[in-house]
Amino acid sequence: MSTQIAKSEALLSSEELKESPSSTLASRRGRRTAIQELSLQYGLVTVFVILVAVFWATAPAFGTLSNLWVILESMSIVAVAALGVAFSLAVGGWDLSIGSNIGFVVMVSAIVLIEFNWGGLLGILAGLLAGLFIGAVNALLIVKGRVPDMIATLGTMFAFEGLALVIAGGNNVAPGMTLSNGKTAPGKMGHLFNWIGNGKVAHIPGLVIILVVVSVAIFVVLERSRLGRALYAIGLNSEAARLAGIPVGRYRAIAYLFSGFLGGVAGIMLLGLLGNGQVNAGQPYLLECVAAALIAYAFFGMKRPSAHGTVFGALFVAVVVNGLTMFNVPYYVEDTTYGLLLIFALILTFTVGGGTTATNRKSILKQLRKLHRSV
Amino acid sequence: MNTLAALEISKSYGPVEVLHGCSLELQGGHITGLVGSNGAGKSTLIKILSGAEQPSSGRLMRNGEPVRFADPRDANRKGIAVVHQNIAMGLVPNWTIAENLLLDLLGEKKWPLMLKRSWLERSAAELLEGTGFQFDLAKRIDELSVAGKQEVLLARALGRQAEVLILDEPTASLSTREVEVLFERLRLLRSQGIAVMIVTHRLHEAAEVCDEIVVLRDGRVVDRLSSLGGNESFDMTRVINGMLGVQDYGLRDTAVNGNQGTASANSTAREGPSIGTVAVRSGNKALEVVDVSALPGGPPIRLSVDYGEILGLTGLVGSGKTELIEQMVGVRPLGSGTVLRDGKPWRAKSMEDAISKGVGFVPEDRARQALFPGWSVAHHRSIPFLESFSRWGLVRSGSEEYAGNELISRFGIRGGSTVTPVNFLSGGNQQKVVVSRWLAQECDVLVLDEPFIGVDIGARTDLGRLLRDFAHVQHKAILMTSSDPRELVEVVDRIVVLKQGAIVWEGKATEGVLEDIVAAIAGDQQGVQAIGAKREG
Known part of the structure; x- marks a missing residue:
């Protein structure tokens, strides 16, 4: 039918700017009302500003400088x-393995530091390699093995969560622990990891410095680089990307390698913060990360993943959790909060905004259907 | 009397009218064929006949009484059944035949709360009674062949007491033998007084099984042919003339078959580059195929396009045009034979390779294959050539912006600036963006698949002129396909006609050749062999 509509556009003169976006591409519901458009563009930011104002006015501890550092630290990982x-x-996919990636990296780095006593630099290197390894496994499964993204990363999520337990023998890896041969573990966290977790430069915590450096770098990669442009092209319309000469498979693999690598960075940050390799340390992060990355879709009505939107998403989540803590809301309400925030952002994007750009929405629904079928 | 008739049906989507007063009648005991090229309005017409869409004006008549179908289910209750081209749409693959036959009952909440195998088999058997179909009811759908699945759909429709059966491209994925079986089945249904309509682009099949052929073009019924009692064969030349609209254009002084109204629209379309300025072939081959089969297992083809010329490829749907050119640029794996670029064997593995060799490609389906929804004109300009738009891996937005502006001013793209999302442009301007970026980047060989689909008349004229300038002035090679020979005559220098994967005609593009092209498409296999012999000799 779309070809026919397109064909009969022949009846319209070429100068005519369409009333609504071309029917072949955009939603057929027609124009959004001004209110819808406004809430799509500024809804998320407005709610954020209101929340901050309410917390500030009602909780005296919220608006302090030290609490700002707390919020920034807690959002950084x-x-x-x-x-x-x-x-x-x-690239129109998913990475559900991000949480267990963090947990796995925490364990690998902790073992290198504490059991092997190889020092901080090698600890970092091992952590990053472990993250990249998970990314490579995901890329291999998805690109070469043609396993749908969501299921593939669901698989690696369980596999690496389990593997983290296996290499740690099921226990926390902490300095001074007793090894299986009866000796005391030789290593300690070391200066480097202590600085990552607790260090400051001119009152700015190490975690926040890492966050700023990483986000600026990723912003440049996604928004300004050739690679980023190609990745978005694949996510919007992979067939058109292929026909524009983009090696779709290679770039999708690169996207998962980036994901794995950043999981590695986050794992190292978490180990620095915790001071020891805790079992299942990565578990809470999947929900928070997915929420942050999807809230980005509603950031100024961008309807696409982005670096700045994602950082804002993480900030949003951190502020809400921090504010609720001020009101003595118990910690176990956190998950519900993440879920509600995510649903709120998704309603802004999908319900009010009439969906993300057509292809992307379809790909998300397709993924969900695939997952549904596989379970 | 079992009939379903459409009277003066029109259908508009927004400001765009896709059907203009179509009338046709399906009669019990008749098989009607509906033919037409891409975008003629066949599927819209089926949707209206089956209740999936409401007509904007005009009426449907059932057994002589006006009728309105609220939705497909309502039409179904009134005896209309449709078997869609995409067979998978109507079947649940890992269910049994019995379950699939009873699928509609599930939707109507008539399945028992506790499902028993005995109930399923008894109800399925009841449904099949009198339809003449027999199945192994416990077999799963995904164990069946395409033809088998189609039979299940047919049986289900008939079991629901369908009196009017509409089949959309029923033979598209069947083997010759399976087509025979299907046609036998349709003839049997005809003898039972059922009204059958098949929508098809395989003309010889329509001719074989139909009692009547209705030709649709540009949303109008342009011709209606009947074979008296099935004894007389159809005049295929007339059918193809109707489908392609050659008669009211090139051969305007000869008989016109009820297609008034399009002539005026067409004459405005022809105010483009003048016909008859056919470039002399330079003999300098830019892109050549040797012994490549357009369709899998088809005859080997030899074809070349020279620098400085535009070669047009035409033929009906399924003739292998798209398959051939996609193999030439490397976006479809090369089945057999060799592709030569500047006389040297060359095997492109992807569009990336093709671009690096100066070969550009404009795919057929703009929305699905070329556009990134929400992206600006400038982004679309640069995406195939990102490397030349970037330094140190970063896209130079300044030069991208500049190129976008250049594209807009030089190629007359209207309706927006460099930052306007392309989906806000009209179809014609979208196509200008997608085509002219290759011209701006000065590729050496440009291959275009149906570049004028969904393009308005003004933009089509502009595009034709741009392409001719590119080939003749800048001395580049252009290869384009179109299922409308009139479009080709307007733009190209030389035309090659494909039929079932074989070249059946080749010649200069002048106005007088349209008749020959139609004859070549209509001609039988002997014609193919005759030309083959001539080429060898």
Whole structure:
């Protein structure tokens, strides 16, 4: 039918600017009302500003400088890992393994530091390689093995969560612990990791510095680089991308490698913060990261994953959780909060905005259907 | 009397009218064929006949009484059944035949709460009673062939007491033998007084099984042919003339078959580059295929396009045009034979390779294959050539912006600036963006698949002129396909006609050749062999 509509556009003169976006591409519901358009563009930011204002006015501890650092620190790990998720979303895919990626990296780095006592630099290197390895496995499964993104990363999510337990023997890896041969673990966290977790430069916490560096770099990659442009092209219309000469498979693999690498960075940050390799340390992060990366779709009505939107998403989540803590809302309400925030952002994007750009919405629905079928 | 008739049906989507007063009648005991090229309005007409869409004006008549179908289910209750081209749409693959036969009952909440195999088989058997179909009811759908699945759909429609059966491209994925079986089945249904309509682009099949052929073009019924009692064969030349609209254009002084109204629209379309300025072939081959089969297992083809010329490829749907050119640029794996670029064997593995060799490609389906929804004109300009628009891996937005502006001013793209999302442009201007970026980047060989689909008349004229300038002035090679020979005559220098994967005609593009092209498409296999012999000799 679309070809016919297109064909009969022949009846219209070429100068005529269409009333609504071409029917072949955009939603057929016609124009959005001004209110819809406004809430799509500024809804998320407005709600954020209102929330901050309410917390500030009602909770005296909220508006302090030290609390600002607390919020920024608590969002930093989520934001870095969520930027990884944004890469997978950009190519029209998913990375559900991000949480167990963080947990796995925490364990690998902790073992290198504490059991092997190889020092901080090698600890970081091992962590990053572990993250990249997960990214490579995902890329291999998805690009070469043609396994749908969501299911593939669901598989690696379980596999690496389990593997983290296996290499740690099921226990936390902490300095001074007793090894299986009865000796005491030789290593300690070391200066480097202590600085990552607790260090400051001119009052700015190390975690926040890493967050700023990583987000600026990823912003440049996604928004300004050739690679970023190609990734978005694939996510919007992979067939058109292929016919424009973009090696779709290679770039999708690169997207998952980025995701794995950023998971590695986040894992190293988390280990620095925790001070030891805790079992299942990565578990809470999947929900937060996916929420942050998807909230980005509603950031100024962009309807696509982005670096700045994702960082904002992480900030939004952190502020809400921080504010609720001020009101003594118990910690176990957090997950519900993430879920509600995510649903709110999705309603802004899909219900009010009439969906993301056509292809992307379809790809998300397709993924969900695939997942549904597979379960 | 079992009839379904459409009276003066028109259908508009927004400001765009796709059907203009179509009338036709399906009669019990008749098989009607509906033919027409891409975009003629066949599927819209089917949707209206089956209740999936409402006509904007005009009426449907059922057994002589006015009728309105609220939705497909309502039409179904009134005896209309449709078997869609996409067979998978109507079947649940990992269910049994019995379950699939009873699928509609599930939708009507008539399945028992606790499902028993005995109930399923009994109800399915009841449904099949009198339809003449027999199945192994416990077999799963995905174990059946395409033809088998189609039979299940047919049986289900008939079991629901369908009196009017509409089949959309029923033979598209069947083997010759399976087509025979299907046609036998349709003849049997005809003898039972059922009104059958098949929508098809395989003309010889329509001629074989139909009692009447209705030709649709540009949303109008332009011709209606009947074979008296099935004894007389159809005049295929007339059918193809009707489909392609050659008669009211090139051969305007000869008989016109009820297609008034399009002539005026067409004459405005022809105010483009003048016909008859056919370039002399330079003999300098830019792109050549040797022994390549357009369709899998088809005859080997030899074809070349020279620098400085535009070669047009035409033929009906299924003739292998798209398959051939996609193999030439490397976006479809080369089945057999060799592709030569500047006389040297060349095997492109992807569009990336093709671009690096100066070969550009404009695919057929703009929305699905070329556009990125929400992206600006400038982004579309640069995407195939990102490398030349970037430094140190970063896209130079300044030069991208500049190129976007250049594209807009030089190629007359109207309706927006460089930052306007392309989906806000009209179809014609979208196509100008997609085509002219290759001209702006000065590729050496440009291959275009149906570049004028969904393009308005003004933009089509502009595009034709741009392409001719590119080939003749800048001395580049252009290869384009179109299922409308009139479009080709307007733009190209030389025309090659494909039929079932074989070249059946080749010649200069002058106005007088339209008749020959129609004859070549209508001609039988002997014609193919005759030309083959001539080429060898």
